[in-house]
Amino acid sequence: MNKVTRRMFGAASLAVALIASASIAQQPERVRVRGTLEKIEGQTLTVKSREGATLTAMMPDNVRLTATVKATLEDVKPGVYIGVSAMPQADGSQKAIAIHIFRDSQRGTGEGFGPWDLQPGSTMTNATVDSSVAGVDGQVITVKYKDGEKKVIVTPQTIIVRYVDGTKDELKPGVRLFLNNAIKKPDGTIEVPTVTYGRDVAPPM
Numbered sequence: 001m002n003k004v005t006r007r008m009f010g011a012a013s014l015a016v017a018l019i020a021s022a023s024i025a026q027q028p029e030r031v032r033v034r035g036t037l038e039k040i041e042g043q044t045l046t047v048k049s050r051e052g053a054t055l056t057a058m059m060p061d062n063v064r065l066t067a068t069v070k071a072t073l074e075d076v077k078p079g080v081y082i083g084v085s086a087m088p089q090a091d092g093s094q095k096a097i098a099i100h101i102f103r104d105s106q107r108g109t110g111e112g113f114g115p116w117d118l119q120p121g122s123t124m125t126n127a128t129v130d131s132s133v134a135g136v137d138g139q140v141i142t143v144k145y146k147d148g149e150k151k152v153i154v155t156p157q158t159i160i161v162r163y164v165d166g167t168k169d170e171l172k173p174g175v176r177l178f179l180n181n182a183i184k185k186p187d188g189t190i191e192v193p194t195v196t197y198g199r200d201v202a203p204p205m
Contacts, residue, residue, distance in 0.1 A: 031190060032117065033057070033179040034205075037197070040171050045192070047177060056189040057179060063192065065166030067199040071101055072160060073139060076129055081107040084125045084143065084152050085118045085205060093140075093151040094123060098159040098204030102126075106163065111145050118205065125150050159204040166197060176202035 035049040045057040076082060081102045086094035097118060102109060109126060116124035127143035127150065134140070138155040154160075176198040182190040196203045 029184040031182050031184050033177070033182055033190065034203075035177055035179075037171060037173055037175045037177055039173060045171070045177075045195075047179070057182065057192045057195075058189055059192055059195065064194045065168060065171075066194065066196045067164050067166040067170065068100065068161040068196060068201055068203045069164055069199050070160075070201050071099075071162040073154060075101055075162060076132065076141060076154070076160065078129050078131060080129045081109075082127065082129060082143065083110070083205070084127075084150075085116055086123050086125065086152060087119070087121060088123055089153070093153055094125060095137075095153045095155065096158040097122065098161070099152075099154065100203075100205060101160070101162040103163050103165075112147060113145065113150060124205075125152070159201070161201055161204060163196075164199070166195070166199070170199065171195070171197060178203035178205050180205075 033047060033049055033055060035047045035055070037045060038048050038054070039046040043059040043061070045059065047055045047057055049055055076099060083100045083102065084094060085097045087097065089095050111126050113123065113125045116122045125143060125145070127145035130142045130144045130149065132139060132141045135153065138153045141152045141154060143150055143152055178196040179190070179192045180194055180196065182192045184190050196205070
């Protein structure tokens with residue numbers, strides 16, 4: 001490789017690196033908000049977060065509204081797609097804080113296992129129920145996702161909810177909210193592509 005070619009190659013590499021850096025810098029910051037609705041005006045929500053901050057959330061015209069309703073362990077059947085917020089146990093199992101049952105149309109949403117911010121050290125597993133058996137510490141559910149599986153311990157304290165279609169009419173002051181994948185704007189407001197709220201039980205995510 002001659003000197004001119006090396007210079008051209010180096011310049012091209014630098015240009016690619018700069019473009020990649022600019023692309024990363026332009027990615028909007030995504031946040032999760034858990035809180036209580038204080039006020040709604042048109043498409044604007046005023047929310048008091050669980051940390052005590054007052055936030056302004058803007059709903060686009062195509063916002064997806066989802067309500068959480070009470071469900072039971074009997075609803076957590078093999079083949080059902082669920083999300084499990086949990087605390088990891090020493091034996092590798094997950095002790096469920098909450099289980100939320102997805103609608104059939106949401107199957108595959110966020111599939112997999114990873115850290116979660118419901119509580120310090122908590123995890124989230126989105127997967128399909130494979131089996132369920134009684135265990136010493138509670139019902140033991142095996143869930144499978146594309147890269148593996150987890151054993152989930154369900155106790156009497158585990159909150160179980162089901163997702164259903166929501167309506168804007170139910171967004172009233174005092175309603176508990178979970179805003180996922182919210183886009184943080186330079187002016188401090190957030191844009192919320194989805195709003196999950198409690199119809200008869202607060203979103204436990």
